[in-house]
Amino acid sequence: MLKRYLPVLQWLPYYRRELFSHDLTAGLIVAIMVIPQSLAYALLAGLPAVIGLYASILPVFAYTLFGSSRTLAVGPVAIVALMTAAALAGVATPGSSEYIAGALVLSLLSGLMLTVMGFLRLGFFANFLSHPVISGFLSASGILIAASQAAHLLGIDGAGFTLPTLLANLAAQLDDTNLATLAISAFTLTFLLGMRRYGRQSLKRIGLPAKLADLTAKAGPVFAVVLTTLATWRFDLVADGVAVVGNVPAGLPPLTLPDFAPSLWYSLLVPALLISIVGFVESVSMGQMLAAKRRERISPDQELIGLGTANLAASVTGGMPVTGGLSRTVINFDAGARTPIAGVVAALGIGLVTLFFTPWIYYLPTATLAATITVSILTLVDIAVMRRTWRYSKGDFSALLATLLLTLMEGVETGIIAGVSLSIALFLYRTSHPHSALVGRVPGTEHFRNVARHQVESHEQVALLRIDESLYFANARYLEDTLYTLVAERPQLRHTVLICSAVNLIDASALESLEAINARLKDSGVTLHLAEVKGPVMDRLKHSDFLETLTGRVFLSTYAAWSALRPSMAGSNEPMRPLG
């Protein structure tokens, strides 16, 4: 029991010294690598950069105790930062102390929601974000983030959370572009894109071992930060109008108590829920992918608790909403982390930086951070997935496109809510018009096939109807329609057999429809039979009077129904017309 809720007990007792060397190396690498992105995502959320560091310390410890993934690295991530900014825009002005307090409340609410959902085992909720919706949402978020960072790249003021407002803001201020900032941005973008594209091969060519070359290439943002910070300090670019991170109080994260104003809580409730779910989905899909690579397992419900406590930790140490981050986790995994100890090492490293080295980032230009975000975020826009989805299913693609456009035009919250609603509506629509087929016997066998597609034996007095869907409220009336049409079109019909091999559920609405069908077919002199009813469905039907009132029988197989019901072999080869 304790082990279930404290996964740390599953691995810590078996921790061996040789694992530590792996974890130590990985942890130190992660600590250095994630500092630029932690700063950057705090700025993206409209918060002081140092909050990104705070949110990378205690939350990691919490996740180590309660999380079920061995390699997931939690901290601020781009999408959640964007959603945080959008949520807080409604309650305070960026940079104000109310705004910072709002971020703590958001972490707290999100932490509470995730933890409670974990204890209630509500992890399946995340499944309602379908892949097309996630894909459309991530692409749109990538575009929105890039558009919001464009202002920082140009050295002008940013504003807005939808594409039209962001673009209008850029257009209005384009003349105010700061050239020194633009130079830094251009350098950083070129450097990062170059490192990403050619870094690994070039470093290998000059003699570095493959693994080191890979890591060095991935450390591009670290080099960019160091180079541009030095340049800004050396050439006093602040005087030329380059915005820098500036003064950051050195010291450990402050202990903070989130604000308990009910109106603030109320207005952040829906954003916190959306942040929780989006963050959870992003984190858990990645965790599952990496766990599978090492044949480990993660538990989605325990992940909720892990991420929940991480957010609670963030809320009491001056942080912001956190989740499992793609890039930091990949760095951790690639650097050879074996257990969450690697995360602890990284958190301690970032703690040291926060404690002693914040003056060193005074001259770090925000444009460098914006460039870092922009380059890493572009991978979110996934054209290949869109093309594949379009090819596979126009319905799924329409959900993707609607989510993408609504997120761009109306913002992250509207986009995701509309996407989820659309996915659900699409599924209900698909299942509300079930495919059904009249089947006949493949001569000489016990197999039955669609009379419209195959040469099969059938009889005009017996209709064998296979329903290819669970029967529930959305298609119950459709089923009635189908059967009444069948009966109206075939005056000779005496027996109708519903073949239920694909019926996994009959809900109360469908049961009423079946009762109505049974009664009306009886009035018309047609007997209703069932065949191939599944065990769980049959168990349920026994809790109603349906089986007693059923005019016909329940056959174990279609063949049994066919054998019992066809009146004689004479005239039975006459082909049946398919359903109109």
Added chain:
Amino acid sequence: MLKRYLPVLQWLPYYRRELFSHDLTAGLIVAIMVIPQSLAYALLAGLPAVIGLYASILPVFAYTLFGSSRTLAVGPVAIVALMTAAALAGVATPGSSEYIAGALVLSLLSGLMLTVMGFLRLGFFANFLSHPVISGFLSASGILIAASQAAHLLGIDGAGFTLPTLLANLAAQLDDTNLATLAISAFTLTFLLGMRRYGRQSLKRIGLPAKLADLTAKAGPVFAVVLTTLATWRFDLVADGVAVVGNVPAGLPPLTLPDFAPSLWYSLLVPALLISIVGFVESVSMGQMLAAKRRERISPDQELIGLGTANLAASVTGGMPVTGGLSRTVINFDAGARTPIAGVVAALGIGLVTLFFTPWIYYLPTATLAATITVSILTLVDIAVMRRTWRYSKGDFSALLATLLLTLMEGVETGIIAGVSLSIALFLYRTSHPHSALVGRVPGTEHFRNVARHQVESHEQVALLRIDESLYFANARYLEDTLYTLVAERPQLRHTVLICSAVNLIDASALESLEAINARLKDSGVTLHLAEVKGPVMDRLKHSDFLETLTGRVFLSTYAAWSALRPSMAGSNEPMRPLG
């Protein structure tokens, strides 16, 4: 084409004189019978009583032209009247001219929505009202209506649209009960309940033919209206404080133009949608039931157009929202109506009353009408359905109960919206945890059954997994979980066969999951196969790369998969453990 949108053309050309005698009798009976309820429902909606008559004239003509049911009788009905009152309470005070104008806008909006939905063939939308939700909603509405009529029965002022406010209002004013009104109410209630319970038998016993006895018993409200009106006039009960219908302008329904104020339209949009859908569902289920009795068919999409034009007609002739009414339709059907001509006769009859006889209802007490509503509405509270639903499925019952309680506590709109959401959530939840079973071969046959339930042949290197659900976003991750657990628990496993006989759909999310499963099983040295994939699902899969990347094969039958994959007969009888 024309015949499709004007069903009147399907039967009018074949109209024979002998049908007319049936329709004439039925129409005259309906005209007399529905006058009291038309007046009553207008009062229930907070409107002047005569509007109930107006709404029973032109809408009937419109439905005759465009409706597809031969026997449905449209006009004001109780539930729609209650919803009308709830909707208008937000925009005007009952009885004011704005209130009456609001009713016209509601009819117009509802008419437009229904008509447009009909042309777009969106009749299936109504299916999202599951039977348990409808049942809970109707029961709660019945209770709400009875509680709201209690004030009229006692002769005090009514107020409120939720049970707590209605009861609080009653309790506060109980001392103001008007004794003369109470006497009329008590008489009418006793009379109506007596007629309903004993009328038919008693009348038969004194020698009336069965049919006439039946009709006379059903005419109870007409007698009550006549008796109490005469008593009120004769004994001048108005002086004793009995509220009466009062002055009604004689004449045809006025031609009216609904208000076009955008703010009014906007605030009535959601109520109009709910009224449309609830009215449509009530009407169409009854229409289908009666049509089936005569082996006729109705078209739900055409019904939308029929009811839509009826509401448009109501909006231009001083009416209120209308739909097919249960009691008026049953009277029409039982009185022997053969075609909508009976409805036309009834409408002409009511038109005559409106034109010449409104002074006669001056002394009609509103308490009589309230008693009429109360008695007829009690049938909506259906305990038997609740008990049946509880027995059949706790999940469906919880949807019913939630709808019932929320309708009582929060009002009709919240109740119905919550009920629909809950039904959908319940269905998604049910399908998000699909039943799956490892199957093995029934010795000596081509049949395969659950290894946990039957003695069957299996092999530790081959897992045959039957998935009993369509694969879509809500269960895609669950499928991954199931398969990874299977692989993790069976180190000897070489082949996994997904048996898809119950898979009616694979959406884009599930496809991605299948691709991920395929790739990860490949990493683990396990080959993934499919079996019994349905035609439509296979067609769709061909629009993706999945079949090319699939490590295994697609088998037509489970037996074919079994024959091809089991390595040898030796050791194959070892039973497999069921999935944990």
